[in-house]
Amino acid sequence: MVDKIAYPVQLIQPDGLRVFRPDYTSLVRDIRPDQLRDLYEDLVVARRMDVEAVALQRQGELGLWAPLLGQEAAQVGSARALRPDDYAFISYREHAVAYCRGVDPGVMTRMWRGCAHSAWDPSSVNVTNPAIVVGSQGLHATGYAMGAHLDGAEIATIAYFGDGATSQGDLAEALGFSMSFNAPVVFFCQNNQFAISEPVHLQSPVPIAQRAAGYGMPALRVDGNDVLAVLAVTRQATQRAREGSGPTFIEAITYRMGPHTTSDDPTRYRAAAETEIWKARDPIDRMRRLLDREGLLGEEFLARVQATADAVAARLRSGTVEAPDPAPLDLFDHVYSTDHPLIDEEREQYAAYLAGFAGIEEALS
Amino acid sequence: MTTTTLSLGAALNAGLRRALEHDRKVVIMGEDVGRLGGVFRITDTLQKDFGDNRVIDTPLAESGIVGAAFGMALRGYRPVCEIQFDGFVYPAFDQIVSQVAKIHYRTQGRVTAPLTIRIPYGGGIGAVEHHSESPEAYFVHTAGLRVVTPSNPADAFHMIQQSVAADDPVVFFEPKRRYWDKADFDVDAGPDLPLHRARVAREGTDATIVAYGSVVPTALSAASIAADEGHSLEVIDLRSLSPIDFDTVEESVRKTGRLVVAHEASTFLGLGAEIAARISEKCFYQLDAPVLRVGGFDVPYPPSKLERHHLPDADRLLDAVDRSLAA
Ligand SMILES: Cc1ncc(C[n+]2csc(CCOP(=O)(O)OP(=O)(O)O)c2C)c(N)n1
Numbered sequence: 001m002v003d004k005i006a007y008p009v010q011l012i013q014p015d016g017l018r019v020f021r022p023d024y025t026s027l028v029r030d031i032r033p034d035q036l037r038d039l040y041e042d043l044v045v046a047r048r049m050d051v052e053a054v055a056l057q058r059q060g061e062l063g064l065w066a067p068l069l070g071q072e073a074a075q076v077g078s079a080r081a082l083r084p085d086d087y088a089f090i091s092y093r094e095h096a097v098a099y100c101r102g103v104d105p106g107v108m109t110r111m112w113r114g115c116a117h118s119a120w121d122p123s124s125v126n127v128t129n130p131a132i133v134v135g136s137q138g139l140h141a142t143g144y145a146m147g148a149h150l151d152g153a154e155i156a157t158i159a160y161f162g163d164g165a166t167s168q169g170d171l172a173e174a175l176g177f178s179m180s181f182n183a184p185v186v187f188f189c190q191n192n193q194f195a196i197s198e199p200v201h202l203q204s205p206v207p208i209a210q211r212a213a214g215y216g217m218p219a220l221r222v223d224g225n226d227v228l229a230v231l232a233v234t235r236q237a238t239q240r241a242r243e244g245s246g247p248t249f250i251e252a253i254t255y256r257m258g259p260h261t262t263s264d265d266p267t268r269y270r271a272a273a274e275t276e277i278w279k280a281r282d283p284i285d286r287m288r289r290l291l292d293r294e295g296l297l298g299e300e301f302l303a304r305v306q307a308t309a310d311a312v313a314a315r316l317r318s319g320t321v322e323a324p325d326p327a328p329l330d331l332f333d334h335v336y337s338t339d340h341p342l343i344d345e346e347r348e349q350y351a352a353y354l355a356g357f358a359g360i361e362e363a364l365s
Numbered sequence: 366m367t368t369t370t371l372s373l374g375a376a377l378n379a380g381l382r383r384a385l386e387h388d389r390k391v392v393i394m395g396e397d398v399g400r401l402g403g404v405f406r407i408t409d410t411l412q413k414d415f416g417d418n419r420v421i422d423t424p425l426a427e428s429g430i431v432g433a434a435f436g437m438a439l440r441g442y443r444p445v446c447e448i449q450f451d452g453f454v455y456p457a458f459d460q461i462v463s464q465v466a467k468i469h470y471r472t473q474g475r476v477t478a479p480l481t482i483r484i485p486y487g488g489g490i491g492a493v494e495h496h497s498e499s500p501e502a503y504f505v506h507t508a509g510l511r512v513v514t515p516s517n518p519a520d521a522f523h524m525i526q527q528s529v530a531a532d533d534p535v536v537f538f539e540p541k542r543r544y545w546d547k548a549d550f551d552v553d554a555g556p557d558l559p560l561h562r563a564r565v566a567r568e569g570t571d572a573t574i575v576a577y578g579s580v581v582p583t584a585l586s587a588a589s590i591a592a593d594e595g596h597s598l599e600v601i602d603l604r605s606l607s608p609i610d611f612d613t614v615e616e617s618v619r620k621t622g623r624l625v626v627a628h629e630a631s632t633f634l635g636l637g638a639e640i641a642a643r644i645s646e647k648c649f650y651q652l653d654a655p656v657l658r659v660g661g662f663d664v665p666y667p668p669s670k671l672e673r674h675h676l677p678d679a680d681r682l683l684d685a686v687d688r689s690l691a692a
Contacts, residue, residue: 063491167424197401269400299641
């Protein structure tokens with residue numbers, strides 16, 4: 001695979017025409033009309049959720065949001081390659097991965113609203129809560145995969161991270177460890193061309209995927225805006241992992257169409273003309289053109305997709321605005337799994353302190 | 366005399382500009398410091414004006430930033446590193462405490478590491494995890510580092526220049542929720558105080574509050590509320606956390622007989638513990654009450670909907686002052 005690094009795998013052209021690549025087309029041979037339509041639906045839902053969350057942030061319901069606009073195919077294609085018992089380690093932008101793994105859209109925003117650091121039980125959906133410290137999750141995925149390997153479990157673990165993350169020592173150490181222990185892990189880099197304001201060439205003058213070569217790890221590049229191609233390469237990599245052939249590095253070439261987060265101003269570092277070029281490669285438009293060419297795009301189908309997307313967005317909205325604020329004394333919960341005298345003392349003292357105010361409020365009212 | 370109104374963030378920018386003008390060996394390096402001007406815009410326009418050899422956008426690697434800056438310092442440069450947020454300094458922790466802090470001692474004074482490591486720190490801005498921490502005690506505990514934090518625009522302007530000019534490595538904590546606080550000051554006057562000295566921010570006679578960084582304005586508002594209630598509080602802005610100017614603190618405690626130490630960081634083994642121990646030892650006979658501490662709780666920094674409970678506010682400070690006065 002290493003020798004093919006310069007040629008990103010593509011199975012659908014931007015105009016919706018299929019590309020025939022015997023080695024990769026065969027990996028998605030089972031994707032029939034219905035599954036193609038399902039993938040399209042996932043893409044539309046992912047974008048719809050994201051739009052809703054951005055709106056919620058603008059309305060003051062969320063403190064912050066990291067939009068995935070433009071990266072839907074990279075996330076949906078890779079997440080749909082996973083089996084339920086595979087395990088995904090995600091970062092702060094992988095909302096579509098979380099959705100595909102079955103995370104309730106109604107809880108996805110908790111962290112961004114400031115209600116809780118984590119919103120779901122990772123083991124119920126086999127996807128972690130988002131890693132904020134860039135690159136840290138690469139090592140966690142490696143260790144999880146090492147454990148699975150020791151257990152003889154035939155599963156794959158996948159780590160999601162950005163191009164910027166590949167500059168972190170943690171990621172380099174993860175590549176090293178995973179090769180040393182033949183860990184069944186997939187490193188899935190969404191190269192969206194930027195780490196906040198820094199263009200990808202500041203992280204690496206050569207394709208990001210080439211980093212793997214120094215560790216002897218097979219790597220490939222894929223058109224990250226082509227959901228079918230991403231599905232194919234991730235299936236191949238997870239299959240390698242499951243059968244004991246060790247780690248694979250995937251670089252999905254995509255583009256962050258929006259700001260880094262809702263508090264970022266991309267006009268300071270990015271030319272509008274560049275964004276226009278990527279608009280023409282939009283992952284959803286591409287899938288739609290494919291469906292259209294193949295006669296799969298009926299009115300009824302489109303209406304159904306829209307209805308699903310709206311329902312998911314409504315769930316995300318209601319879950320957000322109805323999320324109860326944590327109670328003050330929740331501060332002291334879950335610091336330790338067993339009793340801790342210092343925490344107990346602080347909880348008690350703070351409760352007494354707050355009770356003093358309650359007394360004052362009562363007296364004044 | 367040129368009196369200018371600047372926010373704390375703009376004062377840092379102006380101070381960094383002066384430092385770059387003053388010494389061509391000064392370089393700024395970090396993630397997004399160039400074209401973006403940093404996520405808080407502290408380095409805004411500096412790359413445009415000084416070029417990308419002086420204001421260097423780095424890869425996304427904190428260990429890399431500090432480790433490489435250390436190397437540049439060994440070559441005679443005076444790097445100013447920006448760590449984007451408090452919670453991301455830990456990947457660079459090893460470089461700071463194992464390498465940067467020890468080089469002067471290890472080489473018997475032959476080698477200096479004149480680095481400034483800028484870290485926006487603390488909470489109160491409604492951020493997500495890892496963006497609101499107060500890790501100063503880790504650095505204060507490490508010999509070889511100087512650790513400072515301004516609380517107002519004038520100090521920010523002068524202290525950043527003093528830090529860059531210092532021959533020791535300086536960890537420079539910026540109270541990020543005060544970036545937008547404004548004040549008038551004369552940008553052409555020299556600093557009032559050397560870098561290591563504390564400042565009496567408000568004079569008083571009944572009790573002393575020692576604070577630093579973001580908590581200083583909180584302590585000052587507590588003092589004005591107390592004044593309305595007939596209590597005269599002295600507020601000391603520590604400014605330097607390593608070394609600590611104990612002379613100024615001791616002098617104040619000898620006058621007031623009561624001390625409350627306040628910081629955002631968790632209380633257990635925080636700076637307040639050191640100050641309380643030292644003052645109890647030095648001013649035992651002048652103290653009318655035990656030294657009290659008000660700080661963050663001993664929990665991880667909480668989700669933002671809870672941070673107003675975690676961060677010491679004027680009420681919590683006054684509660685401690687009341688307890689001290691009642692003793
Ligand atoms: C260790 C660390 N340093 C800095 C940051 C601040 N930060 C958050 S996201 C980001 C850029 C990440 O870029 P990339 O890895 O390419 O992922 P993308 O955001 O493009 O998905 C930075 C610098 C962080 N979260 N963690």
